[in-house]
Amino acid sequence: MSDTDSFIEEVNEEVRRDRLFTLLKRYGWIGALIVILIVGGAAWSEYQKAQATARAQALGDGMLTALSGxxxxxxxxxxxxxxxxxxxxxxxxxxxxxxxxxxxxxxxxxxxxxxxxxxxxxxxxxxxxxxxxxxxxxxxxxxNQDARRQGFEALSMAGSPLRLLAEEQLALMDVADGDVEAAIDRFQSILQDASVTSDLQQRALQVIVALGGTPDLENLPTTGN
CATH class of the missing domain: 1.25.40 (Serine Threonine Protein Phosphatase 5, Tetratricopeptide repeat)
Incomplete structure (x- = not known):
C-alpha cells in the first residue's frame, strides 16, 4: 500500500469515528432508554411473580384456616x-x-x-x-336422568381423565333402570381397561358378582393405586 493510500484510509477511519461519536451524542439516549426498559421490565416481572406467589400462598392459608372450622x-x-x-x-x-x-x-x-x-x-x-x-x-x-346420562357420556369420551369413573356412573344408572345386562357389560369393560385403578377394579368385580354375573378374570390388567 502506498503512502497516499495509507493516508486516505486513515482519513476515512477518522471520518467514520467522528460520525459514530456524532450519532452517539445525538441518539445515545435511545440505547440508555432501552437498557432501562429491559432492566425495569425484568424487575417488574419478578415483582409480579413474587406478588402472585404471595397471593396464592395467602389464599391457600385462608382455605386451610377455613377448613379447620x-x-x-x-x-x-x-x-x-x-x-x-x-x-x-x-x-x-x-x-x-x-x-x-x-x-x-x-x-x-x-x-x-x-x-x-x-x-x-x-x-x-x-x-x-x-x-x-x-x-x-x-x-x-x-x-332429569336423560340429562344426567348425557353428561356422564360426555365425560366418558376417549381421552377424558374421568372416563372410567363416568362409565361406572353410567353402569349404576343402567342398574337403576333395570338393564342389568348393560350394567354388567359396562363393569366388565371397566374391569379390563388398562388404566383402571385397583379400587375401581375391585368395585367393578363386586358389582358384577352382586348382579349375578361372572367376571372375566382372564388377562386382567395390572392396576395402579
Whole structure:
C-alpha cells in the first residue's frame, strides 16, 4: 500500500469515528432508554411473580384456616368470605365451597357452584370436568336422568381423565333402570381397561358378582393405586 493510500484510509477511519461519536451524542439516549426498559421490565416481572406467589400462598392459608372450622356451617361461611384473583383459584375455592355446602345439606348451592366452574372457559379443562362430574353425582335425585346420562357420556369420551369413573356412573344408572345386562357389560369393560385403578377394579368385580354375573378374570390388567 502506498503512502497516499495509507493516508486516505486513515482519513476515512477518522471520518467514520467522528460520525459514530456524532450519532452517539445525538441518539445515545435511545440505547440508555432501552437498557432501562429491559432492566425495569425484568424487575417488574419478578415483582409480579413474587406478588402472585404471595397471593396464592395467602389464599391457600385462608382455605386451610377455613377448613379447620368445627362444623360445616362455620367452614362454609369462612370459605364464602374468601376471594381469588385467578380462574384456577376461583375454581378450587368454588369446589371447596360446594363440598361444605353439600355437607351442610344445601345441595342446590353446591350444584350451582359446581356448574359455574364447569362452564367457565377460563378454568382448566380438568377442573371443569371434575366440577361437572361432582355436580352430576349430586343430581341423582333431582335432575332429569336423560340429562344426567348425557353428561356422564360426555365425560366418558376417549381421552377424558374421568372416563372410567363416568362409565361406572353410567353402569349404576343402567342398574337403576333395570338393564342389568348393560350394567354388567359396562363393569366388565371397566374391569379390563388398562388404566383402571385397583379400587375401581375391585368395585367393578363386586358389582358384577352382586348382579349375578361372572367376571372375566382372564388377562386382567395390572392396576395402579
Amino acid at each position: 368445627e362444623d360445616s356451617a362455620e367452614r362454609l361461611a369462612a370459605l364464602e368470605a374468601l376471594s381469588a384473583e385467578n380462574a384456577t383459584g376461583q375454581a378450587l375455592l368454588a369446589m371447596l365451597t360446594a363440598g361444605e355446602a353439600q355437607r351442610s345439606g344445601n345441595v342446590d348451592t353446591a350444584i350451582a357452584a359446581l356448574d359455574a366452574v364447569s362452564v367457565d372457559p377460563e378454568v382448566a379443562e380438568i377442573y371443569r370436568q371434575i366440577a361437572s362430574f361432582k355436580s352430576l353425582t349430586l343430581q341423582a335425585e333431582t335432575s
